Each structure stands twice: as structure tokens, then as C-alpha cells.
Amino acid sequence: ISHEPTSTLRSTVLRMTEQMQVTDMHTHLFAPQFGELLLWGVDELLIYHYLISESFRWSDEEYETFWSWSKKEQADFIWQRLFIEHSPVSEAANGFLTVLHRLGLNVGSRNLDEYRKAFASRTVNEQVDAVMEAAGVSKIVMTNDPFDPVEQKVWLEGKGGADPRFYAALRVDSLLNDWPYAVRELTQLGYEVSEEWTERTREETRRFLSEWVDRMKALYLAVSMPGDFAYPVEDHRNRMIDEVMIPVCAEKDIPFALMIGVRRRVNPLLRSAGDMSMRSDVSAVEALCRRYPKQKFLVTMLARENQHELAVLARKFRNLMIFGCWWFLHIESIVEEMTRFRMELLGTSMIPQHSDCRVLEQLIYKWGHSRRIIGNVLADKYERLQASGWQVTDEEIARDLDDLFNRNFWRFLGRE
Ligand code: RAT
Numbered sequence: 001i002s003h004e005p006t007s008t009l010r011s012t013v014l015r016m017t018e019q020m021q022v023t024d025m026h027t028h029l030f031a032p033q034f035g036e037l038l039l040w041g042v043d044e045l046l047i048y049h050y051l052i053s054e055s056f057r058w059s060d061e062e063y064e065t066f067w068s069w070s071k072k073e074q075a076d077f078i079w080q081r082l083f084i085e086h087s088p089v090s091e092a093a094n095g096f097l098t099v100l101h102r103l104g105l106n107v108g109s110r111n112l113d114e115y116r117k118a119f120a121s122r123t124v125n126e127q128v129d130a131v132m133e134a135a136g137v138s139k140i141v142m143t144n145d146p147f148d149p150v151e152q153k154v155w156l157e158g159k160g161g162a163d164p165r166f167y168a169a170l171r172v173d174s175l176l177n178d179w180p181y182a183v184r185e186l187t188q189l190g191y192e193v194s195e196e197w198t199e200r201t202r203e204e205t206r207r208f209l210s211e212w213v214d215r216m217k218a219l220y221l222a223v224s225m226p227g228d229f230a231y232p233v234e235d236h237r238n239r240m241i242d243e244v245m246i247p248v249c250a251e252k253d254i255p256f257a258l259m260i261g262v263r264r265r266v267n268p269l270l271r272s273a274g275d276m277s278m279r280s281d282v283s284a285v286e287a288l289c290r291r292y293p294k295q296k297f298l299v300t301m302l303a304r305e306n307q308h309e310l311a312v313l314a315r316k317f318r319n320l321m322i323f324g325c326w327w328f329l330h331i332e333s334i335v336e337e338m339t340r341f342r343m344e345l346l347g348t349s350m351i352p353q354h355s356d357c358r359v360l361e362q363l364i365y366k367w368g369h370s371r372r373i374i375g376n377v378l379a380d381k382y383e384r385l386q387a388s389g390w391q392v393t394d395e396e397i398a399r400d401l402d403d404l405f406n407r408n409f410w411r412f413l414g415r416e
């Protein structure tokens with residue numbers, strides 16, 4: 001970020017960046033009709049898994065004791081460790097304060113119960129409206145698991161699509177990463193599948209995906225993969241991708257989103273906070289893009305070490321759209337670094353960020369922090385152009401921002 005005095009061009013870009021409405025193409029948020037699945041409020045914000053793992057660095061508490069507490073008790077513990085006994089300078093801790101501040105609460109009071117009270121007086125519908133407005137987010141893509149019993153019920157009752165601001169993405173992790181579990185779930189839903197890979201199993205798994213894509217009006221199929229995901233090789237994942245996922249995506253004309261580089265539960269005692277990043281093999285994505293030139297792939301990776309190579313790969317394959325600064329990369333220094341070299345390699349033809357929010361109000365800080373960085377990187381590039389005598393018009397700035405924050409995603413889906 002440049003520290004020169006703010007030019008007119010930069011202040012225009014930053015103002016327009018602030019005002020741009022955003023499509024958040026990967027979150028773990030839910031529309032209000034999903035009830036308890038939509039997490040929101042002070043305690044949920046504090047027990048975010050990013051903050052859970054940070055708080056244990058300052059405590060000798062037994063993990064099991066922490067898990068036995070109520071959400072409120074867990075939140076109190078985290079507040080004490082990360083906000084009172086130490087300064088909340090990490091991205092996730094700082095983010096909590098950004099949220100309170102933007103929602104008009106007095107961050108200086110440090111009065112957690114006061115914050116709780118302020119949130120308790122709101123209904124979930126009011127809060128969704130207020131947060132989307134404050135965050136400047138107009139469209140939210142959920143992560144939808146047909147095997148989740150609570151979610152399944154809402155979809156089967158035909159209520160899943162009730163809020164037009166929320167879109168579905170069909171998550172296929174268990175089909176690829178835990179097949180025995182998927183077989184049990186599919187069987188329960190009435191599909192005739194077996195652990196053994198048979199003709200019938202393939203047909204039935206396709207039928208399942210195809211029916212659920214329709215039911216959810218899913219924008220894409222999505223999976224998170226470990227870094228040792230390999231393609232092409234002879235294994236279950238490859239068979240499932242070649243014989244089920246790709247044909248279903250082709251039939252429905254939707255992209256396949258791959259989020260690669262997670263090592264689940266390296267510390268099982270931390271439960272959902274116990275996942276780690278790992279390096280991935282970019283050549284697996286390369287092979288998929290080459291083999292299926294008509295199939296669109298949305299890809300993000302978790303290791304910083306993979307980012308440059310992945311951006312270069314996107315120069316080679318127009319059916320590859322790279323997106324977001326995922327999870328441990330969603331910190332200011334790395335968002336800046338990644339946005340800068342992605343723009344230098346790809347211009348504006350990428351999706352710079354998604355939020356991955358699990359708790360509604362996080363939209364405010366995740367987009368607030370990223371928006372400012374992306375706006376400043378873009379302003380740097382425009383200033384370079386200006387120095388050569390190239391003037392960008394306000395319409396062009398608006399177009400570029402709209403591409404970055406909305407249209408690159410929708411155009412890639414063919415739903416502009
Ligand atoms: O970023 C996260 O919150 C992770 O826990 C994961 O959910 C990850 O984003 C994923 O979608 O697998």
C-alpha cells in the first residue's frame with residue numbers, strides 16, 4: 001500500500017470500492033429459513049474456530065473442559081484470553097472489534113454483556129438486512145450439504161430457495177473424501193449404491209447429484225481436498241470426478257469448485273479448529289483443465305507456496321477461475337500480496353476474495369478489510385497508467401470493480 005499523499009484518483013477508487021455491492025461466492029452462511037444453521041450474534045462471533053485455536057495459545061485449560069462449556073462460557077473464555085489479557089491484534093480478533101464498531105457499539109467500553117444485550121434486541125431478519133447493508137454484500141453463496149439432517153429437511157420441504165439474496169452451492173466432500181459415510185447417507189435417501197464401484201453405483205450417484213443440483217438450484221459443485229489430491233491417478237476420487245462429477249456438471253452446465261490444501265484434524269482435540277494447511281500439486285488442476293476444456297473450474301488453494309503457480313496456470317486455461325484468499329491466507333499482509341501479483345499476472349480477470357464467513361456479522365470485517373486492500377492495489381495500478389498518460393474514466397473504474405466483485409463470478413457461471 002502506497003504511503004504517498006492520497007491522489008484524487010486514489011480517493012475516487014477507494015470511494016467507489018467502498019460503495020460497490022459484492023457477490024460473496026463462498027460462505028458458510030445460511031438464509032434465515034434454515035433456522036439454527038444461520039449463526040449470528042456476539043457469542044457465535046467469539047467462538048469462531050479461528051479464535052478458538054488462538055485462545056488456546058494463552059491457556060493450559062483441558063480441551064475437553066472447554067468443549068463441555070456452554071457457548072456463553074466458551075465466549076467468555078475467549079474474550080478474556082484474546083481481548084482482555086492480551087491485545088486483539090490478530091486478524092480474527094481485530095475483526096470482532098471491527099464488527100462491533102461498524103454496528104455502532106462502544107468498543108471502548110469493553111463490556112461484553114452490553115454487546116450481548118444490544119444484539120439480543122434484534123430479530124434475525126433485521127440483522128441479516130442490517131449486516132448485508134453495512135457490509136455492502138448483496139448476494140451470498142451458501143455451502144450446502146444434502147446429508148446434513150437440518151438442511152435436508154428444509155430442501156425437501158421446498159423452502160431452501162425462499163430468500164433470493166442467498167444462493168446454493170452443493171458440497172460433495174463426503175462423496176470424494178469419505179465414501180463409506182456417503183454410501184450410508186445415499187442409501188438412507190433411497191439411492192442404490194455400494195462401496196464397491198459398480199455401474200449401478202455410478203448411475204445412482206449421478207442421479208443423486210443431478211436431482212440435488214436441481215432441488216437446490218446449485219450454482220456449482222464444491223469440495224475441499226487435502227494437498228495430496230492427485231490427478232490423474234487410479235483412485236476413488238479420480239473415478240468419482242471423471243465418471244460422476246464432470247458428467248453432472250456438464251449436464252447442468254455448472255462449474256466445479258476445488259478448494260485444495262487442507263489437512264483435517266492435525267490436532268483432533270481442537271475439533272473444528274484443528275485443521276492445518278498443506279502444499280498442493282498444481283499439476284492436478286492443470287491436468288483437469290486440459291482434459292476437460294469445456295468444464296469450468298473455480299479453484300483456490302490453502303498454501304501460500306502454491307499461489308503464484310496457480311495464478312500462472314490461470315493464464316493458460318480460460319476454464320480456470322482462481323478465487324479468494326482462503327482461511328489462513330485471509331489476513332491483511334497476504335491478501336495484499338496475493339491481490340497484487342494476481343492482478344499483475346491476470347489483470348482484473350480473477351475473483352480476488354470470498355469471505356468464508358461462518359457467522360453473519362463477520363461479513364462486515366472480512367469484506368471491510370479486504371475491500372480496502374483490493375481498492376488500494378487497484379489504485380496503485382491506475383496511478384502507474386496515469387503516469388504514462390492513460391486516463392481511466394469513472395465508468396471504467398466502476399466496470400473493473402464490478403468485474404472483480406461480481407461479474408467475473410457470474411460471467412464464469414454463464415449467468416450474467
Ligand atoms: O475457512 C473455514 O472456515 C474452514 O473451516 C473451511 O470451512 C473451509 O473454508 C472449507 O470450506 O472447507
Ligand code: ZN
Binds near residue numbers: 026027028356
Ligand atoms: Zn469454506
